[in-house]
Amino acid sequence: MRDPADPADLLDWYDRHARVMPWRVGPQDRRNGVRPDPYRVWLSEIMLQQTTVAAVRDYFVKFTTLWPRVTDLAAAADADVMAAWAGLGYYARARNLLxxxxxxxxxxGGRFPENHDQxxxxxxxxxYTAAAISAIAFDAPETVVDGNVERVMARLYDEHTPLPAAKPILTDHARALTPQHRPGDYAQAVMDLGATICTPRKPACGLCPxxxxxxxxxxxxxxxLPRKSPKKKKPTRLGIAYLARRVDGAWLLETRPEKGLLGGMLGWPGSDWSDAPEDAPPIRAEWRELSEEARHTFTHFHLRLRVRTALVPMDREPQRGTFRPAEDFSPADLPTVMRKAFDLAHPAK
Structure with a gap:
């Protein structure tokens, strides 16, 4: 019979090895009375959903520089926030963020509620996000379970039930270990353990507390461990992106519908995404199709976009979208798949 895991051992390890991240108040600072900002905790947790720490760092710094308080973000223009989010993916997060x-x-009153249910x-x-904010920002003994925590629990208890069926079992294990003392630090400690020691491949067991x-x-x-049920094969959908540029350099762009993939994001007018997309040029022009496709993978399917380009005269009116002056357009404002189409049409020199 093995001794049960002791949260105090993990907290001792965390005190020495906590990762330094721009949204985190480290254990020494917390002991010195520095309290985490719930806004920064919330923002980081939304950004980190299905996204790596490395990918999020620069976005987090950009957002907190542009909008240092939740009231600043609340007052921001939708288009500015969506443009700042471009490239981070899962764009429903940005809409819900606002x-x-x-x-x-x-x-x-500009303050995040401390109550988990609120x-x-x-x-x-x-x-998950409510538990993370409650624990990390307000030091409430809530159980925080992400992929790292699931992996740690599966190994700690040698649980062979495959995910996702194992989620409630692993959550129960995590709940039993969550301490009343320093629950915010503990929640981050388990995630750090999974990210740095109890890694998916070649876990460094010799260093594990x-x-x-x-x-x-x-x-x-x-x-x-953890075991996972086989994933379903992702289908492939096809589409067409139309990149029209006016002779004065302005680009024809549209804001995608609020609901659906890339909702509310700036993009190129295009066809539907399906097995057999229909031509849907947004303006009358002599379209030239590129030899390469813009390819991108979403959560539930692969997308292959044919890219068509055209140069149009000043007096030509579009049926869809609006022309944006060249000085007001930056490819960085586009979601990744749209930027891929742009890069094919205008490769960097």
């Missing part, structure tokens, strides 16, 4: 900021500003009423905040309690380590099964 909705949530505005609710906090208008209904809560947090769940805010746009874009689900059980919970090694003596880890059943999978004792049984030699750590490297094969």
């Amino acid at each position: 909705k949530c900021a505005r609710v906090v500003a208008s209904d809560h 947090l769940l009423t805010l746009p874009g905040i689900g059980p 919970w090694r003596s309690s880890c059943v999978a380590w004792a049984n030699g099964t750590a490297a094969e």
